[in-house]
Amino acid sequence: MTTLGPRRRDRLTAAAPTRHGQLRKSHPVAGVFRLLGIALAVVLVAAVSVGGVAVWQVTSSIKSGVKLTDSSGKAVQPPPEIGAIDGGVNLLLAGTDTRTGQGGQFSNKADQAASSGAGNNDVTMLLHISEDHTNATVISFPRDLMIPIPACPRPNGGTVGATSVAMFNTTLSRGGINCTVLTVQKMTGLKIPFAATISFDGVIGMSDAVGGVTVCLADPLKDPYVGLDLPAGTATLQGSDALAFVRSRHGVGDGSDLGRISNQQVFLSALSRKLTSGGVLGNPVQLYSIAKTAANNMELTDGLSNPSTMVQIALALKDIGLGNITFLQYPTASDPSNPNRVVPIASSAAVLNAALVADKPIQLSGQIGRAAELDPNATAVPSASPTPTPTKGGKTPTPTPSPTATAAAEAPVVLPSTITGQTAAQQTCSKRSN
Template identity: 30%
Template sequence: MGDQSTGRISGAGGRRDRPPTKGRRPLRIAAWSIAAALLVGGITSGYVYFKIDGNLEGVDINAKLGENRPENIDNGSMDILVLGSDSRSGDNAKYGGAEGGARSDTAMIVHLYEGHQKASVVSIPRDTLVERPECTDSDGKTVRGQQRAMFNTAYETGGPACAVKTVELFSGIRMDHYLEVDFTGFKKLIDELGGVKITTTKPIKDDDSHLDLEPGTHVLDGEQSLGLVRTRKSVGDGSDLGRIQLQQAFMKAFIQRAKDVGALSNPKKMLDIADTATKAITPDSELDSVTELMSFARSLGSLGAEDVQMVTMPVEYDPVDPNRVIPLKAASQQVWNALRLDQPIPAAALKESAGDKSDAADVVSDTVPVPTDTAPKQHG
């Protein structure tokens, strides 16, 4: 069981012992809208508590990875690996197109600085070629390590623990928490929030993601939102780097929407959001109860969209295979060193990176969402 006053993983070394004491608004980013719903909804009845609590099923990362991990650095910061997963089956299948097991098509390292008033989010391109360490899969079988493996194969072959182990290997940073968001659950959550308002400066038409938007302002429902964050071929250079730019722009709009919804005084609405949200995520075992999740949310203070820096891990196109990218070693090391020391990411580390350079970010701009409690009509 984690330390419920801080919401941190209680692994060997006991990290991050100085949580903030000010602020009660949870971090409005991706999976943490769950925590917002729980806090604002005010879960008071035993029935509601157990209903929501029963939705949460955690993954014990500490037990699977053991002691051979990066050092716990007690500087008041916190690092969370957030993955968007796609099982390529059931309701998710129509967004994929690839056969095989589940993959982590979206991956972000979220670094909360001491005091939790600022954050940096580092997106990891799924096509990045990295060293994948030897892992143990969910059946207890050993998965051999591999050089030049696509990053998202870590999750595909070894599950959440292998994804965490791979990130810790190339970053040298210990992950305090893990949160996985299912794409289908994400779609339902957007609908419960009442949609997300964005403005497109160019048309977006992508048959693979089933998205067709003209330039202008749109309130995207869950289906359209999922299509947007999956779009790659119709914006920028058509690569995964362009898609990351779209995801980051959408995330800003999502944060604002969740912030506005958090101000609602409709308990039933908030409980519906909490129910949907807790069904959409798989947290680590230190966040797999309502009590732990609420404690974690309270520790995050009043972090808003304007306090979050979003970047892409410094990469370059692989000279052997232009459809893949490889880390820029020196630049990436600057990023990881900055986070390890709880310092801002230096602009110089991103200067030569192929990431964050696509015009895809200019295609979508976040706007203040409409104040509505109902699911949006069809748009675009």
């Protein structure tokens, strides 16, 4: 169900972006099958944290219990209370394009032939929570990124050999989620102990569970490949409409996968604001629904299968201000060998990787994504920490330290301008290229 409201949009001036990683146009039917491979991993960040918060809030609301004793009358000691996880967290989130077990619109023979089994990781994000639990970063890795892939153990035994260059989104089908983890570890230098995958059904269920997500559209979004035709303004999306919105490529930006990543960041930042300020975290029914949907539609690695771990990660996230939650795209440029693919910008990636490995706070200095612009009608969003005020075009100035900041507070690492993204506090609108 889609709820729309008229809204005036004052166009922000920005330079037209280069079209890195733009895919070839094709017959609409073939395009639909390919676009079905864009699963929504963006809600996974919320799913992991909110699912844990749901368990935590339910258990914390239980009334005092009867004291138990053993046969000698000695009190039986309860297990220790669960607190936030010690130290930082690196959690890989992958959206699989598999049609296996999806049913519904993905159950026909053409869909099953297009992708079955593990599928490809057409959406991949890495959640990094700092050691002191004061900031979080979500890094999106383009599906068309051409990189070396290390040797990966097969889920059922044996090994898939390393390759000097291949598309990043083949890692899941090559060796399961473990192969995707090993590849991202090689790219970033981080150790990643937690990982999960989510399917199409999980995306639909998550958006329904939160009661829909309201997004801003600077331009009409018309994308027949995913079945969306939305006017400019605001739209509250849930169910299949939410899935179609974040899968859309032809309706946003320059038609590239990089534009789609930017559009997903618009959705995810709006979702983050709803979770923190829209009453979701205070609604036990919604929290339980989110946790149940996550459990039914996510495949978790061993490190996440323990409910206590989910709760601990949630507790590490719950007090991070929106201004300290950053969504960014791994830095890329056009592949000289193929204009429809992208390669890492080594110098920019090195700065980002070093900041993540050293657990330094980061600050964006470049543009917001190519399929987004700042909402000129936005109202201020409360943040737990000072948030830089963005200027037109998405530039984020160096923040002035708060007078109450402690001397121990670290100055953020200012990322190169080739790294695009936004914070959860920045209210943005999806757009087409100028």
